[in-house]
Amino acid sequence: MKKQALVLQMEGITKIFPGIRALDDVRLDLRRGEIHALIGENGAGKSTLIKVFTGIHQPDAGLIRLNGEEVEMTDPLAARRRGIAAIHQHLATYPDLSVAENIFIGNEQTLSGLPAISWRKTREMAKALLASLGSDIDPMAEMGTLSVAQQQIVEIAQALSQNAQVLIMDEPTAALSLRESEELYSIAKGLRAKGTSIILISHRLEDIYSLADRVTVLRDGHYIGTWDIGETNTEMLVKHMVGRTIDQFYPKKEAPVGEPILKVDGLSRTGFFEEVSFTLHAGEILGLTGLVGAGRTEVVEVLSGVTRPDKGHIYILGEEKAITSPHEALRQGVSLLPEDRQKQGLLLPWSVQDNITLPRLDRHKKRGLLSPGSEAKTGKEYIDMLNIKVRSGQDTAESLSGGNQQKVVISKLLTCGSRIIIMDEPTKGVDVGSKAAIYQIMCDLAAKGFGILLVSSEMPEILNLSDRALVMREGRISAVFTREEMAPEKLLKAAMPLDKSRKGSAEYA
Ligand SMILES: Nc1ncnc2c1ncn2[C@@H]1O[C@H](COP(=O)(O)OP(=O)(O)OP(=O)(O)O)[C@@H](O)[C@H]1O
Ligand SMILES: [Mg+2]
Structure with a gap:
């Protein structure tokens, strides 16, 4: 040959x-x-x-x-x-x-x-x-x-x-x-x-x-x-x-599902999505999937205060709230891991630890001054927890590899301490070992009573992590499945455009 x-x-x-x-x-x-x-x-x-x-x-x-x-x-x-x-x-x-x-x-x-x-x-x-x-x-x-x-x-x-x-x-x-x-x-x-x-x-x-x-x-x-x-x-x-085998890739725990922490009722944003209603409970991982363009990211943007809805209501812990800005969302206990992490998530010239502590600087102030020791401690905690590859927390975010930058953004999100965590495609660009680490964190958070809205195009992620899954099609929720009901064909079918003449399966995003 x-x-x-x-x-x-x-x-x-x-x-x-x-x-x-x-x-x-x-x-x-x-x-x-x-x-x-x-x-x-x-x-x-x-x-x-x-x-x-x-x-x-x-x-x-x-x-x-x-x-x-x-x-x-x-x-x-x-x-x-x-x-x-x-x-x-x-x-x-x-x-x-x-x-x-x-x-x-x-x-x-x-x-x-x-x-x-x-x-x-x-x-x-x-x-x-x-x-x-x-x-x-x-x-x-x-x-x-x-x-x-x-x-x-x-x-x-x-x-x-x-x-x-x-x-x-x-x-x-x-x-x-x-x-x-x-x-x-x-x-x-x-x-x-x-x-x-x-x-x-x-x-x-x-x-x-x-x-x-x-x-x-x-x-x-x-x-x-x-x-x-x-x-x-x-x-x-x-x-x-x-360098080792990963045996627990999806460490799903059966967490008791608690009170509703986020309820969305008849939410609409003209041209993007219509009449979206669902409830997220404490301890629950709620999957949100669908084809690209179905309106998932747009729903998430409204919930995190990036854009405003035209209609509908948002209730947090039973009380109706107007989420007018990302800042307001954070104040109400809603955090978002955005899909585009490079653009939206990081201050590249800043150190890893400064990026991590930025959302909650107030916690690191002593008599009005920032305490570098306290910042370093928090930085290190997350660096260890997510296994972020750095020499020290002082490394700049831009000197990190792509996947490690993502883990810094996830740390930022976790420091906010919000009860409601929205993750838009949390594992894109992340290696297998870190994926397992991120899944572990999600499951631990749910077990501690946080509510997680997991927006994902990765079918295995939705199937293995969600307690329930919502499917969106053309701006509307087309189906809701419990963990027992979920199956790949059902999710796909609910995601496909109704107009059968349009080519389907290849479009699953
Ligand atoms: N300009 C730089 N200055 C300092 N360290 C750097 C620089 N570029 C890369 N590194 C370090 O070199 C190592 C390899 O990084 P590299 O970007 O090649 O990883 P990668 O395999 O592409 O990872 P990923 O899958 O996350 O993209 C990392 O520890 C990273 O922090
Ligand atoms: Mg790379």
Whole structure:
């Protein structure tokens, strides 16, 4: 059998940040036309390895061979020129520029023989590239007005515009619905068929199994191994990533369900959702699921004071309340873990402990002054509880890996001490070990009498954690199931659009 050509070899890669060895003697090789999954826990070093390869970071040791020839990736442009394109974990686009400008930035199309940029040509080529990806995004649209999924397609178009031989996707679906993820993945498969090599970083093992040809595991900055995907199974991969087996993934406890703490009656926001009514009890995890666009996030936004309803009533502990702002929501004992954590949840230049203590600074004041000791203590408590990977609570939030940043946002939420906790997609982008930790916290909180509204697209999460589940369809609650009644087919059926002619199952988000 002919051995496939190696496009990329990375050997002995070591990268040291002040106080941390993010990568220690790591290797990775990539064949032509393969999808190679790179997996590991939050903070394992995946994004760092990609940043070394794409010239964003310089390694402290190690070498990179591209098509057999040793190369130095001195800066991101050098990597681009060599046909390496990356969709980074956090989008790196220019929101104020047009789609076409984003695609061709640094590679603008000039009129032949003239130094001037031809915008017409740029536009046309952008349109053709997007069309080749099956997309009809307007090249003149402003980037910032597009959805995350559309922005990612633009980034792929940009990769194609440089005839990329290697495409890297770092956690590309964390912000996408299932259907958008499937579209992205079918594009990836198409590119593979044409010989492009792809490195895929994802915490969703389902994705790895449906796409990847081989998989490499990193743990704590170390190389653990590389396997053909067919030689592996989930249990083994989890064990390699986490270094132990996880036997209690869904630690659901039977907590006594207490008094109603949140009651919503006939809540409507025109154009988004209508006549939404439900009750959340103390000790209960209430699941809320449905397709993207069904109105889940919009309901949550009203409950947390981000937007106002047009109609309906909200009762907290039996008393009607008007939740006029996020601040008011907190005062009434309602906390929200937002879906978009990067934008809404963190002050990136601030330290981890300052972020954690921010919502309740009043607790750390002594005679009007902040007590650093008290802040550090609370910071440490949550760092330990959620196993946040830091050297100390003084590390800035921006120096943390993506998943660890999420755990800081969850800590913030927990410090508020609210009785009613709303979590919008709490485990997107979080590794398996931390998922188990977050589930444990949710179940512990419920057992202590908190009420949790769990908004999730992950069917197993809803099935295994919820005491009851609400399903939304086209802005209305279409079904309510008890724990005994819940089954995947029933949830799906309740979520599907009533108009059967519209394609269904693939849209479950
Ligand atoms: N610019 C930086 N300065 C200091 N430390 C950093 C920096 N970037 C990453 N690190 C540290 O290096 C380690 C590896 O981080 P990296 O972002 O590569 O993890 P990851 O595997 O991509 O995790 P995730 O799944 O959470 O995205 C972490 O401990 C992180 O805190
Ligand atoms: Mg990362």
